[in-house]
Structure formats: structure tokens, C-alpha cells
Amino acid sequence: MTQNIPEIYGSLVFNDRIMRSKLPKDMYKALKKTIENGTHLELDVANSVAVAMKEWAIENGATHYTHWFQPMTNVTAEKHDSFISPTGDGLVIMDFSGKELVKGEPDASSFPSGGLRATFEARGYTAWDPTSPAFIKDGTLYIPTAFCSYSGEALDKKTPLLRSMDTLNKAAVNMLHILGNKGIKHVSTTVGPEQEYFLVPKELYKERKDLVFCGRTLLGAxxxxxxxxxxxxxxxxxxxxxxxxxxxxxxxxxxxIPAKTKHNEVAPAQHELAPVFDTTNVAVDHNQLTMEVMKKVADKHDLVCLLHEKPFEGINGSGKHNNWSMITDDGVNLLDPGKTPAENIQFLVFLMAVIKAVDEYADLLRISVASAGNDHRLGANEAPPAVVSIFLGDELTEVLKSIENDTYFTSHGAVQMDIGATVLPHFVKDNTDRNRTSPFAFTGNKFEFRMLGSAASVANPNIVLNTAVAEALDQFAKELADVAPEDMEHAVHELIKRAIKKHKRVIFNGNGYTDEWIEEAAKRGLYNLKSTPDAMPMWIADKNIELFTKHSIFTSEEIHSRYDIWLENYSKTINIESNTMVEMVQKDLLPSVLSYVEEIASTASLKASVVPGISCKSETTLITKLSQLSDAMTKGLEKLKADTARAKAAEDVLENAKLYQTEVLEDMEELRRSADEAETLIPDDLLPYPTYGKLLFYI
Incomplete structure (x- = not known):
């Protein structure tokens, strides 16, 4: 069925066009001022917006509203309230006030708080984020909000993200003013998160306990x-x-949601969706919504959408690329080098601020993508290594070298591509290749942070990136603050030169998959935080606490709470996986193996009774092998159960996580080897779960 795309696009969104048509002019202007300048929203404006929003929502079939927020669970949360208000005569009216729009009161006691809240301290607040538009889904008006505790601590990802956007805006505007660009009033960060995913048949998914409980296969040849x-x-x-x-x-x-690109990815049954970039908090909201809609639409097609970072062993897992840039209020991309990057002082200052930020806070960037699932990808020759480095490409690298060495940069200019066949058109070649092995790659006018896992919220990486770049810009601004206008060009040149010498160690344009690079990275003093438990202690390092508290992104208490939450989440994830694997092997696979052994033995006995002296070597060989594997699985099960119990009993969150990493995961890998080998020897009709072949190729 043909769709009129311009007509349906945003049809379920309370966007600027709807606001302009529904709101009185003065109220519309007041709301736009809040959205564009971050000014306080007055109650009379909120009341007017609430009425217009309710009327529009009801016109589009909504009966309820919800404050939609992002607690520290990696998924969104919502509580639905109807618009009805009893009138006292047995009837109701549809009502929605400004107070209900701007503030909600969900129970905060059952969300992760990392010790910020006691269980009995239940009150929490949601506060409307007017910069992210409301929308309608399944008959409910969804209002994007931030989420905090009764005492004001951020219990979500939206609050620190908005704080970081404000921080970068102030730092970037200040730097532009120092450089002479006085007309700029606002700088926004923009993000375009590319989303990878797998699709598998729903009926096969339901037969896999590991996919149902863990989102990934724990067994499978x-x-x-x-x-x-x-x-x-x-x-x-x-x-x-x-x-x-x-x-x-x-x-x-x-x-x-501006879904733009779709295609098959590298692994069988793997695909990708990429949107057009948007303002960071809107892009974060859109990506959370995209993951939810992906699953819902898949269900209607008798499919299941898998967003785990490594759902299948032996083939590529799924990531999410975070394309990040900075845009001024007059539409200028601050990371666009232009035709003459060597002479583009504004671009070079902001480029060096990013390079400095990544070098000094590489540990935070690594932590921002850390999870039990993503640990299976990083450094596995299918995703960037755990070492954070920057790819700039040949031209920009040469530009920085010329500044460092005070030499003249000679641009090679635009190069025409000639593919060799007369009929094919000539076109201008890009000034740099792509580098898929780089964790943080410059791709023309933006940086692509490639380390994110597919299931993760993109909020955390952007909180870190915004804050670290703001800190770098503030330090640059401090050096340039008292420089006279006539001396500014020279001062900026010297600043950039010093920054290059200090931070060039993080620039690497080669193959990040090689052992030689890991050795070279160690010589350069770069972090190689291979796992979540390896990385997490850096989150509470003094320099990182100072960064976040200085810029009021997190309080010290909020920082430590997240340390506890993330480590607990890591341990709980692996504990669930361990329990699931025990059940699958103990209750499902081992009985299947023993049943097959019994069937083979019966066959051998029947053969011998019919033809005395006939060879039963194939049967005895298979029985012997399966018996050995059964013994190995039984032994592995006991070790896994014992080590899981010991890990779970550890009281310190870091010790707890390390035991799961070093012992439980190793036990699971060892048990899997025996289980997967046994799977290859058993007929499909005796296996208790569908094979990889069916899961990956039966759509």
C-alpha cells in the first residue's frame, strides 16, 4: 500500500506545526522561548499547552497520558493516567492541567538508585522536557520527562544529559565569542545513532530459554x-x-523519527537502521523509541527483534554508532573543515578540543559503553578494540603535523575518481577513507563513536562526550581570555600546537584489530580496559569525579550510585545467564543426550540379536563419545553452580563482578564446549531447542 510520507510523517507528534496552530500566539512564543533558550516555563503557559495537547491527543484517539522517562535500567518507564475527571453527576469530562503536564509522581522505590534512596523512601518526580516533543502511541499521549528523587538526585539518564548539553553550549558559545564570532547565542550537539539488530522467527525464539531470559544464545554449535x-x-x-x-x-x-537507511548487515539475519541526525536529547529519546517499535513491529510479522550485543557465538554481534557533532544557532557545523581546513581556525580549535577530551577522558568513554553484553564484542575483530583512539584520516593528520612542525601544508585538492570504464561517471573522491576498526573516527564533519552496544541507551556516551569537550573548551578559553584581538591568531596557533604535541598519542589511523596496535597503545600510555569490571573503578577516579562535579553534571553521590548500579547490573546479568544455562543443560540437553544414548544402545542390541557377531563399532564409538561429553557436562554444571553461588555471595560490588567475570563466565565457556559438541552428534528431532542453522536462515 502506497503511503503519502510527507502526510504521515510526524502525524502522531505534538510538533511545532501543531503547537503553532493550537496555541494562542503569545503562549506559542513563550513556549518557543523556553525550548530555544532554556528559560523557565510559567504555569499559565503550561496550562495553555496542556489544554492544546489534550485536545490534539483526543482528536487522535488518545484516552490516557503518561510521563515517559528513562531510569537507570536501559529501558524506558511509564505510568498511564486517563484524561477523565468525574463531574459529580455520574459523568466525566476530559481534563488535563498544566500541573499534570509539567510534573508527575511515580513511585521511585523500585528503580535502581545505587543507595541514593532507601526502599521505604518512595516519592519521585518526573519533570516535562519541553525540548523533546510529546507523541501518541497505542492510544496514550507520551510526554518525555526527566526523573529525580524527592531530594532532587537524578535517577535517570535524561537529567544529566540535559545538564551536559547546557554545559557544552556555554563553553562552545564562550569560545566562539573569544574567536570573534560574537553573533552566536547557542550551540547544540547533534547525534545520529545507527542501530544494528537481528531478526529471528518467533516460534523458534520461544523454544530457546536463553533467548527468552537472556537475549542471547548460551548454547549452540x-x-x-x-x-x-x-x-x-x-x-x-x-x-x-x-x-x-x-x-x-x-x-x-x-x-x-527520521529513519533514513536500511540494509542487511554482515552476519546472517542481521540488519541495520540509521536515522538522520537530531538534537542530542531528541535523538536519545528517538533511539529508545526506535528499539521499542522495532520489537513491536517484529511481533506483528511473527518475528523477534534481538538487540543483544552478541546473540550468536561465532558471527558478528550488533553495535550502535553514535555520530556526534556541534551546530550553531545559525546552522554552522563546527566540525566541518571546509575546503581549507589548515586555515580554518575555528574548526581547528573545536577539533583539538575533541581530541584533547578523548585523550584525557578515554576511560570515561570506555565506561560509557561498558556492559556484560558489549564485553563480548569489543576487541573481538568485529568491533573496535577496548583501547580508545581517534581516526582522523590522512589529510587532517597532515594538517596537524604541519601546525606542530611549523611547516606549510600543501593540500592535494579535490581528486576525481576514474574507475576505468568510460560509461561510468567521474566524481570527487573524499579526502579520507573510512576506518571501521577505529573506536572514534572522524567522518567528514562529525565524529563516529563506534564502541556502543546495540541495546544500550546513547545517553551515557553523549553525557561523557559533551562534558569532556566542554572542559577542553573551557581550558582553551582560559588560555585565550586575555589575549588582545590583534594577537589572537598567533595565540590560537600556539595553543593548537601545544595541544597537538600533548594529545597526538590518541590519534591512530591504522588497523585497530592488530596485536601490534595494542602493544603500541600500551607504549603510548593509552587505557586498555578490556572488561566492565576492569573499567568501572575509573568511573570513581578523582579526576573524573572532579570533571562531573565541576560542571554540575553529577553530584559525588550520583557518581557513586551509578558505579554501584552498573556493577550490580553486570553481575545480575551474568547470574541470570548462569542460571539459564544450568537449566538448559541440566533439564533439557542432558536428558536429550541420554535418550539418544539409550536409542543407540537399543539399536546396537537389536542388530546383535538379529545378526550375531555383527560390528557395532559405530554405535559403541558414538555412545562412548556422548557418555564422555555427558560426564564433562555434569562436572561443568557442578562447578558452574558452585562458582555462581560464591560470586553471588560476595558483598563488595566490584569483587562480585570480578568473580562473575573471571570464574562464572569461564565456567560457562567450558560447559558450552561440551554441550555444543554434543549438539552436533544428536539428531535435530531429539534436540531440546532449535539450532543456529534454523534461527539464522529460516526467515
Whole structure:
């Protein structure tokens, strides 16, 4: 069915067009002032907006509203209230006040707080984020909000994200004014998160306890074919997948999410969706909503959308690329080098601020993507290594070298691509190649942070990035604050030169997958935080606490609470995986193995009774092998259960996480080896779960 895309796009969003048509002019102007300048929203404006929002929502079939927020659980939260208000005569009116719009009171006691709140201290508040538009989904008006405790601590990801955006805005505007660009009043950060995912048949998913409980397979021998033929990447879409992607686009477009690109990814059954960039907090909201809609649309197509970072062993996992830049209120991208980057002082200052930020706070960037799931990807030759480095490309690297060495930079200029066939058009070659092994790559006019896991919120990486870059800009501004206008060009040149010498160690344009780079990174003094438990202690390092508290992104208490929450989440995740694996092997796979042994033994006995002296070597060999594997699995189960109990009993959150990492995960890997080998010897009709071959190739 053909859709009129411009007509349906944003049709379920309370966007600027709707606000302009529904609100009185003075109220519309007041709301726009709040959105654009961050000014306080008066109650009379909130009341006017609430009435208009309610009327629009009801016109579009909504009966309820919810304050939609992002607690520290990696998913969103919502509590639905109807618009009805009893009139006392047995009837109701549909009512919604400004107070109900701007503030909600969800129970805060059951969300992760890391010790910020006691269980009995239940009150929490949600506060409307007017810079992210409300929308309608499933008959409910969704109002994006921030979430805090009764005493004001941030219990979510939205609050510190908005704080970091304000911080970077102030630092960037100040720097632009110092450089002589006095007309700029606001700088926004923008993000475009590319989203990878897997699709599997729903009926097969339901037969896998590991997928249901953990989102990834804990057992499973490789299929006869994986990704080695390289035929899935950008390959022709299967009809069922194409139908899913079409419906997904339509649902996202209705919600004002600018879904742009879709294609098959590297691994079988893996795909990707990429949106057009948007203001950071809106992009974060949109990505959370995208992941939810992906799952809902998949269900309608009898599919399941898997967002785990590593759902299948032996093939690529899924990531999420965070494309980040800075835009002024007059539409200038501060990371656009222009045609002459060597002479673009404004660009070079902001470029060096990013390089300085990444070098000094690489540990925080690594932590911002840390999770039990993402640990399976990083450094596994399918995703960037755990070492954070920056790819700039040849031209920008040469520009910085020329500044460092006070030499003249000679640009090679635009190069025409000639592919060799007369009929093919010539086109201008980009000034740099792509580097898929780099964690943090410059891609023309933005940086692509490639370390994120597919299931993660993009809030944490952008909180860190915004704050670290703001700190770098503040330090640069301090050096330039008292420089006379006539001396500014020279002072900026010297500042950039010093920054290059100090931070060039983080620039690496080569292959990040090689052992040689890891060795070289160690020589350069770069962090290699291989796992979540390795990385987390850096979160509470003095320099990082100072960064966040200085810029009022987090209080010290909020920092320590997140340290506890993230480590607990890591341990709980692996504990669930361990318990699931025990159940699958003990209750499902081992009985299947023993049943097959019994069947083989019966076959051998029957053969011998019919033809005395006949060889039963194949049966005895198979029985012996399966018996050995059964013994190994039984032994592995006991060790896994014992080590899981010991890890769970550890009281310190870091010790707890390290035991899960070093012992429980190793036990699981060892048990899996025996289980997967046994799977290869058992007929499919006796296996208790669908194989990789069916999961990955049966759509």
C-alpha cells in the first residue's frame, strides 16, 4: 500500500506545526522561548499547552497520558493516567492541567538508585522536557520527562544529559565569542545513532530459554554456513524482512523519527537502521523509541527483534554508532573543515578540543559503553578494540603535523575518481577513507563513536562526550581570555600546537584489530580496559569525579550510585545467564543426550540379536563419545553452580563482578564446549531447542 510520507510523517507528534496552530500566539512564543533558550516555563503557559495537547491527543484517539522517562535500567518507564475527571453527576469530562503536564509522581522505590534512596523512601518526580516533543502511541499521549528523587538526585539518564548539553553550549558559545564570532547565542550537539539488530522467527525464539531470559544464545554449535561467504552484507532483502522494514519505517515516521537507511548487515539475519541526525536529547529519546517499535513491529510479522550485543557465538554481534557533532544557532557545523581546513581556525580549535577530551577522558568513554553484553564484542575483530583512539584520516593528520612542525601544508585538492570504464561517471573522491576498526573516527564533519552496544541507551556516551569537550573548551578559553584581538591568531596557533604535541598519542589511523596496535597503545600510555569490571573503578577516579562535579553534571553521590548500579547490573546479568544455562543443560540437553544414548544402545542390541557377531563399532564409538561429553557436562554444571553461588555471595560490588567475570563466565565457556559438541552428534528431532542453522536462515 502506497503511503503519502510527507502526510504521515510526524502525524502522531505534538510538533511545532501543531503547537503553532493550537496555541494562542503569545503562549506559542513563550513556549518557543523556553525550548530555544532554556528559560523557565510559567504555569499559565503550561496550562495553555496542556489544554492544546489534550485536545490534539483526543482528536487522535488518545484516552490516557503518561510521563515517559528513562531510569537507570536501559529501558524506558511509564505510568498511564486517563484524561477523565468525574463531574459529580455520574459523568466525566476530559481534563488535563498544566500541573499534570509539567510534573508527575511515580513511585521511585523500585528503580535502581545505587543507595541514593532507601526502599521505604518512595516519592519521585518526573519533570516535562519541553525540548523533546510529546507523541501518541497505542492510544496514550507520551510526554518525555526527566526523573529525580524527592531530594532532587537524578535517577535517570535524561537529567544529566540535559545538564551536559547546557554545559557544552556555554563553553562552545564562550569560545566562539573569544574567536570573534560574537553573533552566536547557542550551540547544540547533534547525534545520529545507527542501530544494528537481528531478526529471528518467533516460534523458534520461544523454544530457546536463553533467548527468552537472556537475549542471547548460551548454547549452540555453528551452522554449516556463517558469514564467511560475505553474501549477506548489503544483500537483497528477503520478502519477509523487506515487509518488516517497510512497516517499521512507517511506524517510525508517524512518530517523527527520521529513519533514513536500511540494509542487511554482515552476519546472517542481521540488519541495520540509521536515522538522520537530531538534537542530542531528541535523538536519545528517538533511539529508545526506535528499539521499542522495532520489537513491536517484529511481533506483528511473527518475528523477534534481538538487540543483544552478541546473540550468536561465532558471527558478528550488533553495535550502535553514535555520530556526534556541534551546530550553531545559525546552522554552522563546527566540525566541518571546509575546503581549507589548515586555515580554518575555528574548526581547528573545536577539533583539538575533541581530541584533547578523548585523550584525557578515554576511560570515561570506555565506561560509557561498558556492559556484560558489549564485553563480548569489543576487541573481538568485529568491533573496535577496548583501547580508545581517534581516526582522523590522512589529510587532517597532515594538517596537524604541519601546525606542530611549523611547516606549510600543501593540500592535494579535490581528486576525481576514474574507475576505468568510460560509461561510468567521474566524481570527487573524499579526502579520507573510512576506518571501521577505529573506536572514534572522524567522518567528514562529525565524529563516529563506534564502541556502543546495540541495546544500550546513547545517553551515557553523549553525557561523557559533551562534558569532556566542554572542559577542553573551557581550558582553551582560559588560555585565550586575555589575549588582545590583534594577537589572537598567533595565540590560537600556539595553543593548537601545544595541544597537538600533548594529545597526538590518541590519534591512530591504522588497523585497530592488530596485536601490534595494542602493544603500541600500551607504549603510548593509552587505557586498555578490556572488561566492565576492569573499567568501572575509573568511573570513581578523582579526576573524573572532579570533571562531573565541576560542571554540575553529577553530584559525588550520583557518581557513586551509578558505579554501584552498573556493577550490580553486570553481575545480575551474568547470574541470570548462569542460571539459564544450568537449566538448559541440566533439564533439557542432558536428558536429550541420554535418550539418544539409550536409542543407540537399543539399536546396537537389536542388530546383535538379529545378526550375531555383527560390528557395532559405530554405535559403541558414538555412545562412548556422548557418555564422555555427558560426564564433562555434569562436572561443568557442578562447578558452574558452585562458582555462581560464591560470586553471588560476595558483598563488595566490584569483587562480585570480578568473580562473575573471571570464574562464572569461564565456567560457562567450558560447559558450552561440551554441550555444543554434543549438539552436533544428536539428531535435530531429539534436540531440546532449535539450532543456529534454523534461527539464522529460516526467515
Amino acid at each position: 555453528p551452522a554449516p554456513k556463517g558469514q564467511e561467504m560475505e553474501d549477506h552484507y548489503f544483500g537483497t532483502l528477503k520478502p519477509k524482512v523487506a515487509a518488516y522494514m517497510h512497516d517499521l519505517d512507517v511506524e517510525l515516521w508517524k512518530l517523527g
